[in-house]
Amino acid sequence: MRLPLHSALPLLGIPLLLVTLISLYSGALPLSLAETWQALWRQGDSTHQLVIWQIRLPRSLMAIAVGALLALSGAVLQGLFRNPLADPGIIGVSGGAALGAGLAIVLLPTLSLPWLTLGSTTLLAFVGGMLTTLLVYRLGRGPFGTSMAMMLLAGVAVGAIAFSVLGLLNYVADDEQLRDLSLWQMGSLAGASWPRVILALLMALLFWGWSQRQAGRLNALLLGEAEARHLGVAVERLKRNAILVCALAVGISVAAAGMIGFIGLMVPHLVRLISGPDYRRLLPLSALGGALLLLFADLLARQLAPPAEIPVGLITALIGAPFFIWLLHQQRGSRP
């Protein structure tokens, strides 16, 4: 399949719009269509207004923003590393963020900064993600520029360190903290508040804008670093900027929603299967696809076990991976 952009956009955009509307309309508290509509215009029952404006709307927008951020950074990193298995974990963000969250949950249960709506877990997850990425980047830099292979290995090693320290924290944590920690690692969009939502949406827009402008250079990079350099791409600068921007994007989404796997790795591949590897199409479609998948997963997370919720990170892979396998299978059938 090589769907052109103008037919692939509605293929993902229209379902995204529909799922957004459904996730506003449905939830544990049953609302009629009329009640939803009224509450959306800030009329009618105050509880309904609260549910729409403080719970469902920010949460849906957060799912869209985080899904887009993860898928975009996956797409960019896969090009940068020229490795189909690259995902946001590869530059150390996930491990560092998990370690930061672990420190916050286990060692600093009292530290919270009330002047920020982000709590200590969020803050340290973000800081941890940033610091490990910088470390991995430093380790990958040599006298002849940044070696992607070095970075890849450094990322694995630094990730291993982060996760073993996290294991140590697991060991000293008490039952409550242990449970908090494991739930955080499964990801959840339940904490979405407006300041965070706006931050994440803004970041998603900026990230998409930036990466779209780099689409041509990223395409050139697919040929190889030397080839891209001959084509006039400032490869070193592109690599540095891309890693920083990806770390920022993933840091924000991990801090806001915990660890959500699969989207960064699989969504870009799904999009490539639909419309090919050209970054000019891959980027906007990945953003839409990531948003759609996470929003749909969150809809299920909220609906499957009311009045409780299932961590959304468990669902993304559970619905995404079989679909991906099916698509791979189809692909093989059509091109023997």
Added chain:
Amino acid sequence: MKKTLVMLLALLPVLPLQAQTATESQRIISAGAGVTELIVKLDASSQLVAVDSTSRLPPSLTLPVVGYHRQLASEGLLSLKPTLLIGSDEMGPDTTLKQLQSAGVKIEKLSSRADVATLKQNIQTLGKLLAKEQQAKQLQQAVDAQITALQTGKHGLKKSPRLLYLMIHPGRPPMVAGGNTAASTLITLAGGENPAASLSNYQLLNHESLLAKKPDGLLVSQRSLQQDPKLLEHALPQMMQHPELRQLPLYPVSGQALIAGLNLGTLQAASQLQQKLLEP
């Protein structure tokens, strides 16, 4: 005859109705094992609409479960139209609590410290919230009586025995209860001493320390012991070769007693343990 029957019939619903009117409109979600236990004990389970996943309900009662008490989902809770959410100070996350509050749900946090004063305080607070002050007073008196009995019972012990609580699940390494656990409180209430009190929470058992700590007896979960009477031989085959350890008395403890900090079950289990310790 007919008249009497009519009068009787008319009287019948009066009693329960009177009790209900004060709290009829109250719809409570309990998020915490200790809180749920107390609500049930105070005879106020009719006011409950849901509990969290750590709560244990009597078998006659089934209620929706709202998930883990530190990961409450605001919309799920709101869909049950609660008027009051009671939980321990561990309850959260804060965003959910704030959202519930702005939807007009009253939030009440009770301390989860594992001491008798806190338990009595919580009973009093709940008595007020549930309009069950009479029952609360009685329950407090019962707690006092139990504590006094335990204190007197302690004097009957020649020396305070050194007791270790081992948490043994088949196929997993045994864990020992440290100082800040309900199991440790149980041991001290009964008049014993926990040689592992310097540890915090449940820690992996160092097998040799079983000998080094020189315990006078071992506490294990009643249910595990029922499932496997040779529990210790299976979990610690090498250590149990040792004659000293083989002869240690085993004291089964009901798991309910150790779920939520210090609860009523803990006191009960402490009395039972003390009875056994006092036996020659």
